[in-house]
Amino acid sequence: MILAIIENAFLSLIGSAIPASAVVMLAATGAMLGERVGVLNLGQEGLIGIGAVYSVIAVLSWGVESPWLAMLIGMIAAAVAGLIFAVCVVAFRASQVLVGLALALGGIGLSNQLGTNRNGTPIQTLFREVNPGGVLDDNDAVSAFFFHDPVVYIAYIGLPVVLWFVLFRTRHGMNMKAVGENPAAADAVGVSVTGWRIFYSVLGAALTGAGGAYMVLSFTPTWSPDIARGRGWVALAVVIFAGWRPGWAVAGALLYGSMISLDTTAQARGWGLPFMGASDLSFFLSMLPYVVTLVAILIPAGAVKLGRRVRSTAAPAALAIPYSREER
Amino acid sequence: MTPLASIASAVLSVTPWRLERRLEVDARRAALTRIGGAVGAMIVVGILLLLTGRNAFWIFWQALDAVFGRQRGIEGVALRAIPILMTALGVALSLRMKVWNIGSDGQFLMGALAAVGVGIHLDGPGWLVLILMAVAATLAGAAWILVPALARAYWDVNEIITTLLLNFVALQLVTWSALGFWRDKAAAVIQSTREVPFTLPGIPGANSVTIALLVPLVIAAILWWVFRSTTIGYEIDTIGGNPRAAGFAGIAVRRRILVVMLFTGAIAGLGGMLQLSAPGAQAMNAGFSAQFGLSGFIVAALAGAAFWGVIGGGLFIASMFYAGIVLQTKGLSVYIIFAIYGVILTGIALGEIAARYRVVRREAADESEATAGEEAAAPQGAGS
Numbered sequence: 001m002i003l004a005i006i007e008n009a010f011l012s013l014i015g016s017a018i019p020a021s022a023v024v025m026l027a028a029t030g031a032m033l034g035e036r037v038g039v040l041n042l043g044q045e046g047l048i049g050i051g052a053v054y055s056v057i058a059v060l061s062w063g064v065e066s067p068w069l070a071m072l073i074g075m076i077a078a079a080v081a082g083l084i085f086a087v088c089v090v091a092f093r094a095s096q097v098l099v100g101l102a103l104a105l106g107g108i109g110l111s112n113q114l115g116t117n118r119n120g121t122p123i124q125t126l127f128r129e130v131n132p133g134g135v136l137d138d139n140d141a142v143s144a145f146f147f148h149d150p151v152v153y154i155a156y157i158g159l160p161v162v163l164w165f166v167l168f169r170t171r172h173g174m175n176m177k178a179v180g181e182n183p184a185a186a187d188a189v190g191v192s193v194t195g196w197r198i199f200y201s202v203l204g205a206a207l208t209g210a211g212g213a214y215m216v217l218s219f220t221p222t223w224s225p226d227i228a229r230g231r232g233w234v235a236l237a238v239v240i241f242a243g244w245r246p247g248w249a250v251a252g253a254l255l256y257g258s259m260i261s262l263d264t265t266a267q268a269r270g271w272g273l274p275f276m277g278a279s280d281l282s283f284f285l286s287m288l289p290y291v292v293t294l295v296a297i298l299i300p301a302g303a304v305k306l307g308r309r310v311r312s313t314a315a316p317a318a319l320a321i322p323y324s325r326e327e328r
Numbered sequence: 329m330t331p332l333a334s335i336a337s338a339v340l341s342v343t344p345w346r347l348e349r350r351l352e353v354d355a356r357r358a359a360l361t362r363i364g365g366a367v368g369a370m371i372v373v374g375i376l377l378l379l380t381g382r383n384a385f386w387i388f389w390q391a392l393d394a395v396f397g398r399q400r401g402i403e404g405v406a407l408r409a410i411p412i413l414m415t416a417l418g419v420a421l422s423l424r425m426k427v428w429n430i431g432s433d434g435q436f437l438m439g440a441l442a443a444v445g446v447g448i449h450l451d452g453p454g455w456l457v458l459i460l461m462a463v464a465a466t467l468a469g470a471a472w473i474l475v476p477a478l479a480r481a482y483w484d485v486n487e488i489i490t491t492l493l494l495n496f497v498a499l500q501l502v503t504w505s506a507l508g509f510w511r512d513k514a515a516a517v518i519q520s521t522r523e524v525p526f527t528l529p530g531i532p533g534a535n536s537v538t539i540a541l542l543v544p545l546v547i548a549a550i551l552w553w554v555f556r557s558t559t560i561g562y563e564i565d566t567i568g569g570n571p572r573a574a575g576f577a578g579i580a581v582r583r584r585i586l587v588v589m590l591f592t593g594a595i596a597g598l599g600g601m602l603q604l605s606a607p608g609a610q611a612m613n614a615g616f617s618a619q620f621g622l623s624g625f626i627v628a629a630l631a632g633a634a635f636w637g638v639i640g641g642g643l644f645i646a647s648m649f650y651a652g653i654v655l656q657t658k659g660l661s662v663y664i665i666f667a668i669y670g671v672i673l674t675g676i677a678l679g680e681i682a683a684r685y686r687v688v689r690r691e692a693a694d695e696s697e698a699t700a701g702e703e704a705a706a707p708q709g710a711g712s
Contacts, residue, residue: 042488046670094677097428097488098629102677105622106670110662225663230496237489283504290496294475297490303484315486 002092005175013258013265015144018152019219020264021210021257023048023228025155027235028249029163030207035239036167038180039201040320042100043085044208045232051209052216053111056118056223059125067127067217071151074213075206081107082205086198093286094320108226115223123221127151127214156253159207160246167246168239176200180316183323193323208232234293241296243313255296259289347693348603350684358683359632365423365679366630369672398689399535401650406537407606409646411436411617413544414599415624416631416638418592421551423633425568425588431476431491432596433621434498435469439597440604441502442468444612445512446502447524447604454526461524462601469597470590472498477589487589503614512611520613528605540602544642547595548635555635596621623649626669629676 027044034041041047051106055074064073085103088094102274127149167173176196178186183193211231216223234256241255242248263285265271272278374384395401415432420428429435443461450457474495479485505511510521528538555561566574567581575581599620604608627645631637652665 013700088674088678092678092681094681098677098680099674101430102624102670102673105666105673109666109668109670110664113667116661116663193425230493232493233489233496237452237493240486240489254564280504280508283500283508286502287497287504290493294490294493298475298479298483298485301479301485306481328540 011144016261017257020260021213022152022155023231023255024235025253026211027208028238029159030200032202032239033204036180037197037200038095038318040196044235045228047078047205047208048212048228048232049111050107051083051212052227053115055213056216067125071213075209078209079206081203086201092196096320097120112225118223122191127218149218163246182319211237237293237297259292344519353683355448362676362685365639365675366672369675373671374672375547394654395647403537404650405646408649410540411599411603411620412623412646413642415596415621416627416642417626418595418637420594420633424564427489429491429592431494434495435472435593436600437498437502438472438602439465439469439600443601443604444521448522458526465601466594467596479584481586494590502523506613520611524610552635581645
């Protein structure tokens with residue numbers, strides 16, 4: 001009996017955590033893509049905003065009727081921002097931290113400005129949930145894992161599998177890792193470090209933009225200022241937690257997502273504790289996702305320090321270090 | 329050679345001048361190019377404003393007039409300069425060690441929150457309570473960076489994300505205090521904490537600026553002296569230059585990183601108390617920090633962690649910040665300020681790179697060819 005209640009609670013938590021952090025999953029994959037080739041893009045928060053606001057503009061102002069097309073427009077907008085970032089830090093070798101923060105600030109400012117007149121307008125062009133046609137109904141225990149948008153499955157299953165395969169099973173992935181770990185060696189065997197870094201940071205920015213687009217096209221689904229609410233920073237933390245391995249990002253994103261849905265569930269049901277009223281508990285729970293994310297980052301590093309053997313959780317060796325042929 | 333430099337060399341190739349990479353970058357020149365980058369960024373912003381149909385010159389004129397045209401404007405800048413300078417000094421101190429403290433906003437908020445806690449619960453002579461508030465704020469700011477500092481110093485966990493995540497936690501705590509445990513039940517309009525009944529003494533002749541304005545100046549002077557004349561300052565600069573070498577030289581690198589990070593948090597936390605002790609700002613609400621930490625970060629980046637530069641840059645950014653507030657009433661949105669910050673920060677980062685190159689006459693360059701041996705390979709490397 002009690003076991004069933006716990007199982008139910010867990011499944012409903014996961015069920016709402018999955019869509020809640022699909023954004024984080026997409027942004028974390030995008031950030032990981034850039035970081036694997038040595039480009040640290042701290043601007044994820046801004047890219048989510050840009051991807052989201054251009055999808056909103058596409059739907060509300062340009063009359064786009066397909067959510068996929070709206071998402072594509074958001075991705076292109078984020079990719080353009082990512083290209084400006086990449087040119088500054090890869091081609092001109094400007095500080096990745098400074099320009100990344102600039103992108104975070106500028107992206108938040110720009111997207112809020114563009115979204116000003118569209119606050120709260122509901123978006124009708126939504127993704128349709130995947131319905132496993134009559135096999136399941138949504139009261140089944142396992143339904144937590146079904147009845148989501150196709151984007152959710154792409155974010156949690158498609159992208160990690162593809163990225164894992166490319167990184168660890170192909171020559172192309174070997175070259176990617178070489179660009180991130182030892183760019184001079186990659187350069188010596190004829191891999192264009194500049195080209196690869198720009199290409200993958202732009203592709204990563206587009207994925208983060210897709211995360212923003214997913215927020216407004218399915219999750220919220222409306223524009224509101226500061227739409228990312230820290231999810232971009234959490235995504236960067238998830239990459240560290242995952243040790244730059246695509247599969248582990250799923251665990252990190254779900255951890256954050258379940259903390260978010262714990263908060264929303266507690267608010268919706270008016271939960272309280274003997275020593276903490278419902279409203280105080282809700283304030284406490286809204287701090288929890290960030291605290292848990294912070295602890296999660298410390299886990300891999302702590303495990304290494306405490307003598308546990310953890311496989312390859314170190315950052316790419318050349319992360320955030322500009323490459324220049326004449327300085328190696 | 330970067331594409332920018334390649335393009336520049338291509339343009340210069342028809343003139344008797346050529347572009348050369350510097351072997352050493354002079355700090356003063358780097359400061360000039362950073363300022364040049366910031367100014368260039370503002371020109372870009374002006375052009376963008378013109379393209380979107382706004383009269384940049386009119387906006388610029390309005391901003392200048394709002395800031396320097398009247399005493400209210402100058403005091404407005406001074407009031408914003410205090411929190412911005414305090415967070416900027418904290419960030420600048422950490423930058424001396426190449427540590428990025430992005431969490432100064434959270435440390436600032438926690439400092440103010442601790443000061444509120446002391447101020448509304450302690451009864452006593454005003455000066456004593458104010459001193460205790462300052463102590464509590466300093467400790468709270470340091471405590472707020474303790475976990476990221478320990479993780480960075482002893483577990484090598486990158487501090488950028490950890491310090492930043494705590495900003496969100498601090499903001500939630502402040503919201504909680506304003507709506508929950510320290511809520512002022514009498515105030516109906518804006519939900520905020522109860523008000524601290526004490527303020528710092530004002531500066532003679534000023535309406536709202538208090539002696540808090542002197543604190544960042546004193547701290548800048550102390551830091552400047554520490555880095556100019558003491559071993560500790562020298563050791564911190566050594567760690568910033570090359571931590572491995574510093575370790576071999578016998579410097580306790582990890583402990584220095586921990587202590588310096590705690591100090592950066594303490595300075596930002598004290599900034600929170602200073603902000604709180606100005607007349608009319610004695611209670612906290614969710615909007616207590618108008619992203620002062622981010623402004624402070626930009627100031628420190630602009631100044632390149634030079635403490636007197638922080639004062640100049642801080643006054644500049646505070647003027648912009650105040651102008652932005654005034655311009656909001658004239659139809660420009662607050663979000664534009666963030667977008668402008670982003671462009672300026674990019675300009676600073678690009679300016680930093682520009683300092684590494686110089687333009688020389690060909691004859692003179694040919695003589696220095698032998699010393700600048702790496703330049704010989706430049707034409708081949710042009711496409712990289």
